[in-house]
Amino acid sequence: MANQRSEKLQARFGLTGELAFESGPDGLLEMQVTRPEATARIALQGAQVLDWTPSGEAPVIWCSPEARYARGQAVRGGIPICWPWFGPHADDPALPAHGLARTREWRVEATASTYEGTQIDLSLVLDEDAQRQWPHPATLSLRLQIGRWLTLALTTRNDDTRPLRLGEALHTYFHVGDIERVSLLGLEGLPYIDKVAGGERGLQGAALSFTGETDRIYLSEGECQLLDPMLARNIIIEKRGSGATVVWNPWLEKSHAMGDMADDGYREMLCVESANAAEAEVTLAPGETHTLWARYGVEPLSG
Numbered sequence: 001m002a003n004q005r006s007e008k009l010q011a012r013f014g015l016t017g018e019l020a021f022e023s024g025p026d027g028l029l030e031m032q033v034t035r036p037e038a039t040a041r042i043a044l045q046g047a048q049v050l051d052w053t054p055s056g057e058a059p060v061i062w063c064s065p066e067a068r069y070a071r072g073q074a075v076r077g078g079i080p081i082c083w084p085w086f087g088p089h090a091d092d093p094a095l096p097a098h099g100l101a102r103t104r105e106w107r108v109e110a111t112a113s114t115y116e117g118t119q120i121d122l123s124l125v126l127d128e129d130a131q132r133q134w135p136h137p138a139t140l141s142l143r144l145q146i147g148r149w150l151t152l153a154l155t156t157r158n159d160d161t162r163p164l165r166l167g168e169a170l171h172t173y174f175h176v177g178d179i180e181r182v183s184l185l186g187l188e189g190l191p192y193i194d195k196v197a198g199g200e201r202g203l204q205g206a207a208l209s210f211t212g213e214t215d216r217i218y219l220s221e222g223e224c225q226l227l228d229p230m231l232a233r234n235i236i237i238e239k240r241g242s243g244a245t246v247v248w249n250p251w252l253e254k255s256h257a258m259g260d261m262a263d264d265g266y267r268e269m270l271c272v273e274s275a276n277a278a279e280a281e282v283t284l285a286p287g288e289t290h291t292l293w294a295r296y297g298v299e300p301l302s303g
């Protein structure tokens, strides 16, 4: 069944030698991109990029070797899409954390081979179950561009007659050589909400380094750089249409408690999420469209 579906998708949207549809674990469909500049793997469930590796580089996106691949379950790693709320639902804790988009299968709309990379357009149709949990007509689409840079553009249109309050994030897990040796630049001097300290407010001093559990929402619209001396590279994290940057590492105790992450898994990842969360949520007027855009690239660390 899954094989038949992947064959049909291949016939319609496959790009010879560049984009192949495959049936992954639990019959979940995946796309494998192979280009001279990079390779990538994308799951149709959640429109989740699971891997992106520019040629000659170690993987830039981290996916837990213990991740579970099952229908309706979030995968630990890659780039989960949090939408239309970020974190726990504000009024109903029974609703899934980080919203409805990351555990549903998306539809392929179009694919193309361009000079900058492989372009993939996906959309999420809100089924009855999703509409029961979140009764707001809206259209959601994602454009991926996979090449020397990885670009994501997540577009929401409010199809309702009422304004729409939207929380969202591109919850990117970056692969690092050693969390205790990296630094994150671009958030200096900015206010943040510290979820580890129960929502206390703080003001960032110098560049961030990591010595323990970190879970913060920075009110930031700008670019970040993730300096990694062990992998001798700098990951550039650009964004637009995003008023918050979430920085998350669960550290040892929480990694241990999570069934889909090795105890020391936290050492090789850092989430830097381009988001609209907390007071940076966005409100869309009826008919209005909003795009959350992010672009990642790698440069060698000089000196």
Ligand code: BG6
Pocket (backbone or CB within 6 Å): 074, 087, 097, 098, 171, 195, 215, 216, 246, 248, 273
């Ligand atoms: C981060 C949140 O974005 O995602 C954390 O700030 C949360 O609070 C983390 O623990 C992981 O969430 P989940 O639902 O994928 O385990």
